[in-house]
Amino acid sequence: MTPQRIAIAETIWKYGHIDIDRLYSVIREKFPTISLATLYKNINSFLEKRFIQEVPIPNHKTKYELILKNHGHFICTECGEVRDIEIDENVLKMSIQDSVPNMDRVSLSVHGVCCGK
Amino acid sequence: MTPQRIAIAETIWKYGHIDIDRLYSVIREKFPTISLATLYKNINSFLEKRFIQEVPIPNHKTKYELILKNHGHFICTECGEVRDIEIDENVLKMSIQDSVPNMDRVSLSVHGVCCGK
DNA sequence: CTGGGTGCAAAGTATTTGCATGAAC
DNA sequence: GTTCATGCAAATACTTTGCACCCAG
Numbered sequence: 001m002t003p004q005r006i007a008i009a010e011t012i013w014k015y016g017h018i019d020i021d022r023l024y025s026v027i028r029e030k031f032p033t034i035s036l037a038t039l040y041k042n043i044n045s046f047l048e049k050r051f052i053q054e055v056p057i058p059n060h061k062t063k064y065e066l067i068l069k070n071h072g073h074f075i076c077t078e079c080g081e082v083r084d085i086e087i088d089e090n091v092l093k094m095s096i097q098d099s100v101p102n103m104d105r106v107s108l109s110v111h112g113v114c115c116g117k
Numbered sequence: 118m119t120p121q122r123i124a125i126a127e128t129i130w131k132y133g134h135i136d137i138d139r140l141y142s143v144i145r146e147k148f149p150t151i152s153l154a155t156l157y158k159n160i161n162s163f164l165e166k167r168f169i170q171e172v173p174i175p176n177h178k179t180k181y182e183l184i185l186k187n188h189g190h191f192i193c194t195e196c197g198e199v200r201d202i203e204i205d206e207n208v209l210k211m212s213i214q215d216s217v218p219n220m221d222r223v224s225l226s227v228h229g230v231c232c233g234k
Numbered sequence: 235c236t237g238g239g240t241g242c243a244a245a246g247t248a249t250t251t252g253c254a255t256g257a258a259c
Numbered sequence: 260g261t262t263c264a265t266g267c268a269a270a271t272a273c274t275t276t277g278c279a280c281c282c283a284g
Binding site: 054056058072074077085086087088089090091092094095096097098100101102103104105106107108109110111112113114 | 171173175189191194202203204205206207208209211212213214215217218219220221222223224225226227228229230231
């Protein structure tokens with residue numbers, strides 16, 4: 001656990017969802033010499049350890065978020081913003097008509113336009 | 118509508134879900150001179166026209182599928198295979214506890230391991 | 235002709251790797 | 260001293276762009 005690593009985790013937590021570029025610029029305020037390589041290495045290590053997960057966003061860079069409680073995402077197809085939405089996981093699972101092998105994790109994304117565009 | 122373009126659409130349809138590399142090698146059997154650039158151009162044009170959509174897969178290349186009826190995806194976290202699963206969209210929407218601005222499209226992914234691994 | 239698609243090459247962007255250095259134990 | 264993360268540079272991977280050519284209307 002290095003200070004850089006802590007800052008990365010904190011920043012992801014603080015922003016909720018953040019992509020690599022924003023993360024880079026935020027972290028550099030505290031650690032001006034940090035490199036993108038270090039960032040990617042830490043991101044990948046966090047991913048492996050299942051501290052964080054990717055939130056892929058069409059036409060935008062993938063964002064990262066801490067894995068806390070299960071929730072859905074509203075993803076704006078215009079600006080790429082992500083908002084968490086609460087889901088009732090039992091009801092959600094009831095919507096699945098087919099049998100599914102080994103359901104590890106269920107992820108729900110709602111796509112739409114957030115701003116009045 | 119060029120023969121290449123038709124072959125691309127047909128191949129996506131035939132495979133259900135396919136990534137760019139597989140698409141490239143399949144199409145090249147029919148059109149040995151086709152380039153990745155052409156493939157990407159057509160993919161992007163299909164995406165814009167909403168003929169196809171992306172299916173992002175953690176640790177694997179994005180796959181593409183025709184937009185037919187709404188369904189969910191089972192995504193194997195080991196091999197990246199995708200299987201369509203039928204969903205009851207009304208029940209699924211009932212699982213959403215928060216109000217959502219402009220719900221265009223809802224996408225459900227179930228992650229797990231398909232093979233006995 | 236003209237418009238639009240193809241395919242090559244090149245550029246651009248994103249991500250990973252190798253290695254020297256330095257801090258922590 | 261050994262281990263492990265950092266940060267630079269380079270390599271790799273992925274995707275887009277520019278342009279010359281060709282085909283169909």
